[in-house]
Amino acid sequence: MEAEGSRREESRTLQGFLRVRPFSREELQRGEDQGCLELAGPSVLLSLPKAGVTSLQKFTFTQVLGPACSQLDAFEATVRAPVCACVRGDSALVFTYGVTSSGKTHTLMGSTREPGLLPRALGLLFGLLGDRQYRRWDLRPLRHGEVQRLEPDEVEAERRIRAQLLATEEDGAPVRGVRRSRSAPCLALLHDGDFTASPILPILESTSLSQHLGEEMGRQPDREMGPQPDREMDGQPDREMGPQPAREMGPQPAREMDGQPEGNQLFSVWVSFVEIYNESMRDLLVQEDAGTASQPNRATTLRLGEDSNGHPYLKDVRWVGVSTAGQALCLLARGRRQQSVAQTRLNQTSSRSHSIFTVRLLRVQDEGGSSLVSSSELTLCDLAGSERSNKTQATGQRLKEANNINGSLLTLGRCLQALRANQEARAGDGGGGGGGPRAPVPFRESRLTRLFQAALLGGARVLMVACANPCASTLHETAHTLAFAALAQQVVSVASQEPISMRVRGSVRGGSAGGGGGAAERGGLPSNSGDDNEEEDEEVDLSSDDEIDVEALVGLVSRLRGRVVAERAARDRAERQAREEVARDAMTHLRQVEALWSQRLEAERQASEERWEERLRLYTDAMRRFACRSAATALALPDPGYCDGREEQYSGVEPESLEEARKVIGQLRRENARLAGLLQGGTGHPLGPVAVPPSSSLPPPRWAGGGAAPLLGPLLGPIHELLCPSQEGEERQEGGPRTAESGGPPWAVAHGGPGGGDAPPEAVASQTSEPDSC
Numbered sequence: 001m002e003a004e005g006s007r008r009e010e011s012r013t014l015q016g017f018l019r020v021r022p023f024s025r026e027e028l029q030r031g032e033d034q035g036c037l038e039l040a041g042p043s044v045l046l047s048l049p050k051a052g053v054t055s056l057q058k059f060t061f062t063q064v065l066g067p068a069c070s071q072l073d074a075f076e077a078t079v080r081a082p083v084c085a086c087v088r089g090d091s092a093l094v095f096t097y098g099v100t101s102s103g104k105t106h107t108l109m110g111s112t113r114e115p116g117l118l119p120r121a122l123g124l125l126f127g128l129l130g131d132r133q134y135r136r137w138d139l140r141p142l143r144h145g146e147v148q149r150l151e152p153d154e155v156e157a158e159r160r161i162r163a164q165l166l167a168t169e170e171d172g173a174p175v176r177g178v179r180r181s182r183s184a185p186c187l188a189l190l191h192d193g194d195f196t197a198s199p200i201l202p203i204l205e206s207t208s209l210s211q212h213l214g215e216e217m218g219r220q221p222d223r224e225m226g227p228q229p230d231r232e233m234d235g236q237p238d239r240e241m242g243p244q245p246a247r248e249m250g251p252q253p254a255r256e257m258d259g260q261p262e263g264n265q266l267f268s269v270w271v272s273f274v275e276i277y278n279e280s281m282r283d284l285l286v287q288e289d290a291g292t293a294s295q296p297n298r299a300t301t302l303r304l305g306e307d308s309n310g311h312p313y314l315k316d317v318r319w320v321g322v323s324t325a326g327q328a329l330c331l332l333a334r335g336r337r338q339q340s341v342a343q344t345r346l347n348q349t350s351s352r353s354h355s356i357f358t359v360r361l362l363r364v365q366d367e368g369g370s371s372l373v374s375s376s377e378l379t380l381c382d383l384a385g386s387e388r389s390n391k392t393q394a395t396g397q398r399l400k401e402a403n404n405i406n407g408s409l410l411t412l413g414r415c416l417q418a419l420r421a422n423q424e425a426r427a428g429d430g431g432g433g434g435g436g437p438r439a440p441v442p443f444r445e446s447r448l449t450r451l452f453q454a455a456l457l458g459g460a461r462v463l464m465v466a467c468a469n470p471c472a473s474t475l476h477e478t479a480h481t482l483a484f485a486a487l488a489q490q491v492v493s494v495a496s497q498e499p500i501s502m503r504v505r506g507s508v509r510g511g512s513a514g515g516g517g518g519a520a521e522r523g524g525l526p527s528n529s530g531d532d533n534e535e536e537d538e539e540v541d542l543s544s545d546d547e548i549d550v551e552a553l554v555g556l557v558s559r560l561r562g563r564v565v566a567e568r569a570a571r572d573r574a575e576r577q578a579r580e581e582v583a584r585d586a587m588t589h590l591r592q593v594e595a596l597w598s599q600r601l602e603a604e605r606q607a608s609e610e611r612w613e614e615r616l617r618l619y620t621d622a623m624r625r626f627a628c629r630s631a632a633t634a635l636a637l638p639d640p641g642y643c644d645g646r647e648e649q650y651s652g653v654e655p656e657s658l659e660e661a662r663k664v665i666g667q668l669r670r671e672n673a674r675l676a677g678l679l680q681g682g683t684g685h686p687l688g689p690v691a692v693p694p695s696s697s698l699p700p701p702r703w704a705g706g707g708a709a710p711l712l713g714p715l716l717g718p719i720h721e722l723l724c725p726s727q728e729g730e731e732r733q734e735g736g737p738r739t740a741e742s743g744g745p746p747w748a749v750a751h752g753g754p755g756g757g758d759a760p761p762e763a764v765a766s767q768t769s770e771p772d773s774c
């Protein structure tokens with residue numbers, strides 16, 4: 001498939017027409033004509049009595065069609081241009097709007113004598129197409145603006161369906177199982193199956209005549225279309241209501257009115273006809289079989305889908321190919337017979353549903369071996385009338401219908417309001433798209449607005465024909481219609497539409513059915529099972545209890561369940577991955593912290609080691625210095641001068657002095673031991689045992705030198721260590737540390753108390769079991 005053509009973007013203003021119908025005879029008799037509505041060019045002045053005061057309101061429209069306006073003039077003013085545009089490839093939506101009994105159905109459908117906009121549009125369309133019809137029927141509309149190519153067996157099936165639908169209708173055979181039938185004045189002859197008697201059919205059926213109709217419609221007087229007006233009105237025929245000449249309707253641009261197909265284009269015309277009844281959509285071209293009021297035939301119930309571009313479309317709607325206006329009218333009449341119509345207090349044949357008739361035009365262009373296919377659409381919609389239940393005195397089913405009708409019309413109004421507000425906001429920010437937030441447009445709140453969504457967003461030119469009845473009793477409702485229509489015609493939609501077109505390989509020839517050189521190749525066109533990629537709008541109608549499609553609900557539930565399961569699994573996977581990533585990050589971080597701490601610990605350990613080594617060294621040095629000084633003091637030697645605390649002096653200890661000190665200590669110990677022996681047992685003492693006075697009472701030894709004893713106690717150890725380093729080392733190896741707690745000298749332990757340092761050296765020496773080797 002190749003996209004053809006460039007993206008079109010143009011601003012379109014919604015066109016708003018007002019048609020004011022004439023009074024009926026009964027209304028005149030009731031005195032409804034009180035001059036409340038005054039037409040003034042494209043404006044209407046409404047005199048609205050309110051609380052004793054009459055206010056004058058003015059509403060302006062694209063064009064106002066007065067009571068004297070004929071059906072033909074109305075057609076010329078409104079729908080002719082959209083039909084021409086549709087042939088050129090542009091889509092259009094036309095809808096009628098108004099309160100009940102304001103003339104909407106009359107305007108759109110008309111009667112066999114006074115055909116409305118729709119039959120005339122069909123006549124003009126086929127008149128414009130002439131014999132440029134693509135009759136192979138192997139192309140069929142699909143979804144929103146797409147085209148589906150059919151296989152030969154599908155072409156045959158389509159042909160059978162078409163023949164059956166048209167034959168049933170043309171034979172006048174009753175449609176089996178019709179749930180609601182009507183006998184409306186409009187198209188009454190078609191309803192009765194009296195097609196040949198209808199003055200419109202000879203005109204519309206014949207290609208040449210319908211072409212003539214298309215070309216001449218603007219010049220044909222209305223009586224040629226149907227000479228007799230409806231007798232239910234005030235007895236005045238249309239002509240007598242004073243038809244306005246076409247030129248008075250405002251000249252149309254030449255190009256707008258030119259609907260001649262270009263070049264070597266061929267057309268395939270398909271129609272569909274649906275209604276929205278109580279917010280449920282029904283296919284009016286599918287024959288209803290026996291159903292009950294509570295369980296209608298499901299084949300006719302339609303659902304909304306949404307394609308990948310977000311365009312809503314009717315799923316499985318029946319498209320029927322037609323090659324003449326007469327065939328299209330037959331289908332219209334058939335659908336009308338199935339449409340929901342009822343008698344209300346204000347209208348004998350009040351439409352209880354919105355009916356939507358769509359003509360899809362498939363355009364095929366032969367371009368030297370390959371073909372371009374594009375489609376455009378003309379949608380004509382007859383909206384059900386808004387009504388006040390106190391006036392219609394509706395109850396039960398009628399009331400429910402009225403509520404649904406009013407609800408969807410209200411939503412349409414809100415959509416138009418939101419579009420208008422957004423448009424103003426856009427204008428406010430210079431169209432730059434910045435600005436404030438846009439108001440959401442509530443398209444999804446009703447089926448009607450959902451179906452209109454694409455058109456209202458610029459996908460088609462939109463044209464509204466607001467209908468008003470001039471009766472004084474319905475003035476307030478009329479005022480509402482006028483306000484609505486006036487608002488609507490201010491809405492500007494920006495058309496931003498890719499022309500839907502596809503290239504088909506192989507030549508395409510027009511002519512009779514079955515003609516042409518074989519089936520076009522599949523390349524470029526969606527396949528029959530093209531629903532695969534569509535994004536469905538999972539909608540199931542729950543608005544009316546008699547419309548619930550159980551199968552659809554079950555299917556929807558299982559699809560949704562599948563989605564939930566898949567989404568849960570995806571969510572679990574994502575969560576697992578996230579957790580793993582977080583755990584990985586945390587581990588990496590912890591390892592980095594661990595490495596950092598290890599480095600710091602190692603550095604701390606080394607620093608600590610160095611500190612202790614340094615302290616040990618200082619301690620050892622201090623002890624050496626102290627020992628030397630103490631020894632020198634004890635021995636009354638001159639201060640060697642090297643124990644003054646300075647490193648350089650300390651390092652120069654003289655060996656002779658030490659040797660001398662060692663000798664003195666040895667003598668002292670020996671003398672001490674001898675004296676101790678004498679004191680204990682008198683061994684060797686000539687005086688026998690001697691009483692030993694307490695140490696405190698003894699005079700200090702000579703060497704202690706004036707209070708040196710307490711000082712010498714703790715110092716003797718270092719001196720000992722200094723003088724006998726080898727023995728010290730052995731002691732450590734054999735008996736462990738000299739003192740478990742304090743690491744003090746051995747005599748401190750022998751003395752047995754913390755105050756060991758105070759013990760005199762002789763007492764310590766007396767307890768030493770082995771003589772000092774020194």
Ligand SMILES: Nc1ncnc2c1ncn2[C@@H]1O[C@H](COP(=O)(O)OP(=O)(O)OP(=O)(O)O)[C@@H](O)[C@H]1O
Nearest residue numbers: 021100101102103104105106233347350351384385
């Ligand atoms: N312009 C007109 N000229 C002559 N008769 C008209 C015109 N408009 C409406 N009527 C007549 O008025 C009556 C009510 O019109 P119609 O059924 O079209 O109203 P409606 O708006 O479609 O009502 P509802 O919403 O209830 O279906 C019909 O008998 C119709 O023939």
